[in-house]
Amino acid sequence: MSLLSIDNLSKSFTQGENHIQILNNLDFNLEKGKTASIIGKSGSGKSTLLSLLAGLDRPDTGSIKFCGQDICSMNEESITQLRNGKIGIVFQQFHLISHLTALENVCLPLEIQGKQNETEYAKQFMERVGLSHRLDHLPSQLSGGEKQRVAIARSLIIRPELLLADEPSGSLDDKTGDDVMNLIFELVKEENTGLVLVTHNRSLATQCDQTWSLSGGGLVPEDNNAQ
Numbered sequence: 001m002s003l004l005s006i007d008n009l010s011k012s013f014t015q016g017e018n019h020i021q022i023l024n025n026l027d028f029n030l031e032k033g034k035t036a037s038i039i040g041k042s043g044s045g046k047s048t049l050l051s052l053l054a055g056l057d058r059p060d061t062g063s064i065k066f067c068g069q070d071i072c073s074m075n076e077e078s079i080t081q082l083r084n085g086k087i088g089i090v091f092q093q094f095h096l097i098s099h100l101t102a103l104e105n106v107c108l109p110l111e112i113q114g115k116q117n118e119t120e121y122a123k124q125f126m127e128r129v130g131l132s133h134r135l136d137h138l139p140s141q142l143s144g145g146e147k148q149r150v151a152i153a154r155s156l157i158i159r160p161e162l163l164l165a166d167e168p169s170g171s172l173d174d175k176t177g178d179d180v181m182n183l184i185f186e187l188v189k190e191e192n193t194g195l196v197l198v199t200h201n202r203s204l205a206t207q208c209d210q211t212w213s214l215s216g217g218g219l220v221p222e223d224n225n226a227q
């Protein structure tokens with residue numbers, strides 16, 4: 001079954017007199033529970049594409065069907081609701097809420113869904129990402145790897161259909177980055193969550209079911225077995 005189906009997606013930005021076409025009639029498909037990675041030069045539009053997939057920005061033309069629903073024709077409220085229930089997002093720079101503890105950050109998506117008293121469940125999730133001993137720490141009291149583990153727990157606690165990850169290991173050292181990525185791969189596999197991973201790291205990219213390069217505004221398939 002198709003989780004994501006993108007047709008003819010185009011997005012441009014105008015700045016002053018300059019009009020730049022970032023995505024140009026881009027097509028993409030992802031089946032439920034499958035993983036895809038996107039590589040590409042800086043400025044090629046990878047984060048722009050993820051923003052569109054998350055419904056955080058709107059395309060100029062084209063359609064993005066998520067579980068058969070065209071999110072481009074939804075109003076803001078419906079998109080927000082869809083995102084809160086079915087889409088997890090992890091960024092390079094963690095984006096944790098600084099005045100909330102690690103556990104409170106992880107509980108937040110459930111509270112937004114109106115689910116109170118889920119602390120025990122959130123604690124179990126914190127244990128799953130190896131952070132049982134850091135529940136009451138504020139983000140400023142956590143290491144980079146720990147912050148990203150909190151962000152991963154926060155994104156997956158709603159059991160989303162799709163995880164969007166934009167350079168999740170990009171600001172971590174190699175070993176910590178590998179640990180964080182292995183955790184993401186393990187969790188999405190366990191939960192049969194679809195994954196779109198943006199990364200500069202080709203060896204990480206090839207661990208996904210499919211690898212694409214964003215170039216000239218479109219996605220070009222990469223051979224996962226090529227050196």
Ligand SMILES: Nc1ncnc2c1ncn2[C@@H]1O[C@H](COP(=O)(O)OP(=O)(O)OP(=O)(O)O)[C@@H](O)[C@H]1O
Nearest residue numbers: 013014015022040041042043044045046047048049
């Ligand atoms: N809101 C905006 N207004 C104007 N230009 C924008 C806007 N957002 C992105 N751009 C431009 O679109 C291009 C693509 O940006 P994007 O962030 O998607 O690149 P990227 O592939 O994620 O790069 P990186 O690998 O460096 O993260 C860049 O040239 C950027 O300057």
Ligand SMILES: [Mg+2]
Nearest residue numbers: 046047048166
């Ligand atoms: Mg980017």
